[in-house]
Ligand code: HEC
């Protein structure tokens with residue numbers, strides 16, 4: 556437990572630094588993308604001039620806005636109109652309320668093939684950084700109720716595992732990283748309201764789908780041994796518990 560805790564804190568610090576770096580970078584990009592007022596033009600000059608160049612700017616941003624909204628609608632065709640997830644031939648994960656840094660990191664992971672998924676590899680590689688920022692924030696701001704549907708009988712065992720872990724198998728409490736309310740933090744995902752069948756598939760296949768490139772290393776290494784040590788019964792139980800959380 557000590558070892559896992561220490562590793563977690565080191566990584567949490569790394570994630571925090573990473574996050575700050577990304578935010579600063581994103582800010583720079585926003586600045587660069589914003590129409591730069593000509594520094595040579597004095598404010599008085601701006602007022603008196605008829606401003607022939609002022610009109611096109613809002614048109615461009617409206618077009619960009621439309622493009623972003625269209626992309627968001629496209630994501631929702633699979634992830635649900637409110638980002639609540641969707642049960643089709645296989646489960647599409649809930650993105651509503653998800654941590655923006657987690658969404659960004661997973662999209663990067665799909666692009667870099669650190670995370671395997673043929674559908675999302677294709678979807679992710681065309682997204683610009685501005686688009687990724689917009690989509691991450693849009694999904695984070697949605698808050699539909701969980702889809703539900705997990706067997707209620709498994710919930711008590713799942714709750715026990717989530718908050719206390721499985722000490723005999725060296726499995727730490729999930730709450731240590733995912734938070735007491737399972738809302739996640741930074742690159743650690745929210746699990747609250749996530750589809751139980753999606754969670755079962757992810758935890759069963761974790762080794763084969765995540766952290767597939769030696770570089771860049773990612774936070775999936777924190778989760779791998781835990782997923783590996785859980786039994787199918789324990790996976791189903793903890794998935795049932797978190798899938799009902801709002
Ligand atoms: C054709 C269907 C489809 C479309 C369209 C789609 N996704 Fe996905 N997405 C999936 C599936 C399926 C998964 C689950 C992959 C897996 O099982 O590992 C997924 C996973 C994800 C994940 C990882 C979620 C998690 O909990 O780890 C993110 C983030 C994501 N999608 C974002 C998006 C965004 C943003 C868009 C729009 C640009 C989008 N997706 C469009 C099908 C789709």
Ligand code: HEC
Nearest residue numbers: 563727728729731732743744754757765774775777778793
């Ligand atoms: C030491 C910190 C830590 C602990 C403890 C932990 N997790 Fe995680 N978990 C993570 C990180 C980090 C990720 C993101 C992995 C990635 O980027 O691929 C993750 C990802 C997941 C995912 C994938 C979510 C998705 O949307 O695809 C599931 C499911 C999950 N954890 C469940 C659990 C459960 C259940 C437990 C307790 C038995 C647990 N975790 C304990 C750090 C942790």
